[in-house]
Amino acid sequence: MTGKLFVIGTGPGNPEQMTPEAHAAVSQATEFYGYGPYLDRLNLRSDQRRHASDNREELDRAAAALRAAATGATVCVVSGGDPGVFAMAAAVCEAIDSGAEEWRTVDLVVLPGITAMLAVAARIGAPLGHDFCAISLSDNLKPWNLIENRLSLAAKAGFVIALYNPISKARPWQLGKAFELLLSELPATTPVIFGRAAGRPDECITLQRLGEADAASADMATCVIIGSPETKVVARNGKSDLVYTPRFIAGGNR
Amino acid sequence: MTGKLFVIGTGPGNPEQMTPEAHAAVSQATEFYGYGPYLDRLNLRSDQRRHASDNREELDRAAAALRAAATGATVCVVSGGDPGVFAMAAAVCEAIDSGAEEWRTVDLVVLPGITAMLAVAARIGAPLGHDFCAISLSDNLKPWNLIENRLSLAAKAGFVIALYNPISKARPWQLGKAFELLLSELPATTPVIFGRAAGRPDECITLQRLGEADAASADMATCVIIGSPETKVVARNGKSDLVYTPRFIAGGNR
Numbered sequence: 241m242t243g244k245l246f247v248i249g250t251g252p253g254n255p256e257q258m259t260p261e262a263h264a265a266v267s268q269a270t271e272f273y274g275y276g277p278y279l280d281r282l283n284l285r286s287d288q289r290r291h292a293s294d295n296r297e298e299l300d301r302a303a304a305a306l307r308a309a310a311t312g313a314t315v316c317v318v319s320g321g322d323p324g325v326f327a328m329a330a331a332v333c334e335a336i337d338s339g340a341e342e343w344r345t346v347d348l349v350v351l352p353g354i355t356a357m358l359a360v361a362a363r364i365g366a367p368l369g370h371d372f373c374a375i376s377l378s379d380n381l382k383p384w385n386l387i388e389n390r391l392s393l394a395a396k397a398g399f400v401i402a403l404y405n406p407i408s409k410a411r412p413w414q415l416g417k418a419f420e421l422l423l424s425e426l427p428a429t430t431p432v433i434f435g436r437a438a439g440r441p442d443e444c445i446t447l448q449r450l451g452e453a454d455a456a457s458a459d460m461a462t463c464v465i466i467g468s469p470e471t472k473v474v475a476r477n478g479k480s481d482l483v484y485t486p487r488f489i490a491g492g493n494r
Numbered sequence: 495m496t497g498k499l500f501v502i503g504t505g506p507g508n509p510e511q512m513t514p515e516a517h518a519a520v521s522q523a524t525e526f527y528g529y530g531p532y533l534d535r536l537n538l539r540s541d542q543r544r545h546a547s548d549n550r551e552e553l554d555r556a557a558a559a560l561r562a563a564a565t566g567a568t569v570c571v572v573s574g575g576d577p578g579v580f581a582m583a584a585a586v587c588e589a590i591d592s593g594a595e596e597w598r599t600v601d602l603v604v605l606p607g608i609t610a611m612l613a614v615a616a617r618i619g620a621p622l623g624h625d626f627c628a629i630s631l632s633d634n635l636k637p638w639n640l641i642e643n644r645l646s647l648a649a650k651a652g653f654v655i656a657l658y659n660p661i662s663k664a665r666p667w668q669l670g671k672a673f674e675l676l677l678s679e680l681p682a683t684t685p686v687i688f689g690r691a692a693g694r695p696d697e698c699i700t701l702q703r704l705g706e707a708d709a710a711s712a713d714m715a716t717c718v719i720i721g722s723p724e725t726k727v728v729a730r731n732g733k734s735d736l737v738y739t740p741r742f743i744a745g746g747n748r
Contacts, residue, residue, distance in 0.1 A: 256518070259608065261510035298741070324615040326741065330623025333738030337728045344730040350616040352608045354513065361578040362604040369584025371644060373627035373653055383745030386652070390625060393651035397644045399627055474591045476598040484587030487552070487580065491637030 244268075245309040245346050246316045247332055249323040249353020250281045254439030257354045265316055265351055273305040274318030274328070282318065296380075298328060302335035306343040322355035326376045326404050356463035357402035360435025363445045365474070365482035367433060367465050370489075372400035377407075377414050384414070391418055395425035400471060400485055403464040407455060415464065416455035422466060423450055431467040431483050434458055447473070447481055498522075499563040499600050500570045501586055503577040503607020504535045508693030511608045519570055519605055527559040528572030528582070536572065550634075552582060556589035560597040576609035580630045580658050610717035611656035614689025617699045619728070619736035621687060621719050624743075626654035631661075631668050638668070645672055649679035654725060654739055657718040661709060669718065670709035676720060677704055685721040685737050688712055701727070701735055 246265040251257035258281075266272075266282055276292035284290060293301045302317065309315040319327035329350045336343045361368045373394050379387060394401050401422075406415045419432070428451025436444040436459065446457060450466065458464055467485065474482040500519040505511035512535075520526075520536055530546035538544060547555045556571065563569040573581035583604045590597045615622045627648045633641060648655050655676075660669045673686070682705025690698040690713065700711060704720065712718055721739065728736040 251513070254515070256515035257513050257606065259505070259511050259513060261508070264510070322612050322616075324612060324620045324622050326623070329616070329620035330738050330741050333619045333623070333726075333728060333736050334740055334742075336730075336736065337726060337738070344728070345733065348736070350619065352511065352612040352616040354606045354608065355612065358576050358578060358606040358609065362576075362583070362606040365587045366578045366583035366604065368578050368628075369580070369587070371627065371629045373625065373648070373651075374622075375625045379747055381741050381746045382743035386743060386745070390651045390653070393647045394627070394653075397627075397647040397651075398640070399644070399648075472587075472591060474587060474598070476590075479599065482587050482590065482602070484584050484591070486588055487584050487635050488588075489636035489640060491640070492635045493633055 242345050242347065243309040243312045244314045245305060245348050247323045247329045247350045248316060249319045249321050249327065250278055251354035252321055252356050252359040252438045252440065253281060257359065257439055259351065259353065262351050262353060269314045269316035271308050271313045271315045272318060273301050273315065278318045278320045298331035299335060302328065302331040303339060306332065306335055306339060306346060309346045310342045322353040323350060324352065325355045325374065356404065356438065357465060359438035360433060360445065360463045360465060363435065363438055364433055366484040367400055367467060367471060368485065369487055370400065370468065370470060370485040371398065372402060374402045374404060376404045377418060378405040378411060379414060388421055391421055392425060395422055398468050400468045401466040406458045406462055406464045408460050415458055419450060419453045419455060426450055427469055430469065431471050431473055433465040433483060434462055435465065436462040447483060496599050496601065497563040497566045498568045499559060499602050501577045501583045501604045502570060503573045503575050503581065504532055505608035506575055506610050506613040506692045506694065507535060511613065511693055513605065513607065516605050516607060523568045523570035525562045525567045525569045526572060527555050527569065532572045532574045552585035553589060556582065556585040557593060560589055560593060560600060563600045564596045576607040577604055578606065579609045579628065610658065610692065611719060613692035614687060614699065614717045614719060617689065617692050618687055620738040621721060621725060622654055622739065623741055624654065624722065624724060624739040625652065626656060628656045628658060630658045631672060632659040632665065633668060642675055645675055646679060649676055652722050654722045655720040660712045660716055660718045662714050669712055673704060673707045673709060680704055681723060684723065685725050685727055687719040687737060688716055689719065690716040701737060
């Protein structure tokens with residue numbers, strides 16, 4: 241007997257940003273796997289079981305969830321943000337790819353969520369209004385020189401750059417190094433947005449410029465968005481600045 | 495008297511993917527501005543007014559919405575997907591930047607939504623599980639040689655590439671040209687996902703390989719996701735293939 245495996249995203253943490261289809265999946269499932277603070281966002285019933293694990297145990301968590309689903313349970317794997325962006329959907333696919341044959345027949349349903357960069361962008365205007373990229377700055381899962389190469393090519397391409405996992409206790413210098421590297425490709429006035437806990441009570445969204453950007457302004461709950469040379473700041477009397485990247489670059493056909 | 499301007503995204507069209515906060519904004523507003531098919535997704539009350547316009551009139555639409563909000567109305571500008579990704583939030587910021595002084599004091603609230611690439615990715619696994627970029631393939635708003643340069647740098651960087659606005663009647667050859675260019679940088683076996691109308695009744699998600707990718711498989715409602723050299727396809731007996739990009743590249747610190 242094969243069960244069902246939902247992989248959902250809660251969005252960045254504001255319950256009003258979690259989709260109705262994700263809520264419906266939560267109400268159907270009985271076994272919940274995820275990083276504890278993400279599971280805390282759900283109001284589980286007494287018949288629903290919580291299997292919390294550390295945020296560096298994604299593959300083990302995916303395997304445990306698939307094992308439960310393969311024996312007939314309705315299971316929900318919970319990510320923050322969107323489960324497909326640097327999160328559990330890829331870990332579940334990896335586990336299926338390398339795991340037990342019966343895991344391939346589990347009814348897998350991935351449900352999208354609001355990923356951090358979209359929530360942060362919305363709070364300050366529209367910095368992602370033109371071509372952009374998303375890079376995880378963690379060198380736990382890939383070599384640092386590859387990250388440096390991607391940052392450099394992204395800046396040369398003119399992409400706005402969203403950085404996930406910018407900093408942690410074990411990775412204290414990488415974000416500062418990234419700013420330094422980008423400063424050799426981009427103007428010192430390039431806007432840098434530190435978007436912490438977007439939509440949550442402890443939200444803090446700040447705007448700096450690349451030339452003076454302070455990596456210490458970020459923590460593990462921060463998504464950093466670095467503008468392109470086209471990104472603009474709009475001052476508003478009595479209101480916070482807006483940051484946006486125009487849709488238009490001269491030379492198009494319109 | 496200054497009103498309020500919400501800029502919302504409906505998500506890709508499945509009502510279950512529109513967030514509760516976007517629904518709440520819709521119920522507060524009385525004036526709605528947007529491309530007709532997006533406004534059609536809302537169930538407006540008889541006291542709510544629809545101002546539909548063509549999908550190439552974004553800046554005029556933004557100005558009209560700001561004018562209404564500046565005179566005290568509660569206004570909602572409606573995008574499909576996420577309003578911050580190739581959509582109305584940037585147009586509204588542009589209009590504020592270059593428009594009447596009083597538009598800067600309008601209470602502007604941008605609410606994020608599920609953008610197409612996230613919805614498409616969820617339907618096929620986790621192709622965006624590693625670093626990725628989003629490029630609008632429309633050369634109406636920027637020159638084609640810039641797009642070619644970005645595609646080439648994105649492939650060299652190893653990004654998964656999500657293409658928005660891949661094709662239209664007025665832009666019939668650009669997607670085929672993009673595939674041709676990418677084929678000089680990427681393996682012919684690179685997975686290409688054509689994600690049409692994700693989550694809607696007419697959804698169609700198909701998987702091709704870059705060497706044989708047929709641009710005619712896309713239409714205006716399609717988001718195309720092109721894998722990186724790391725992207726994998728998992729065959730599942732009796733189920734559709736999964737496509738994912740592993741979180742891991744050898745050489746990291748973990």
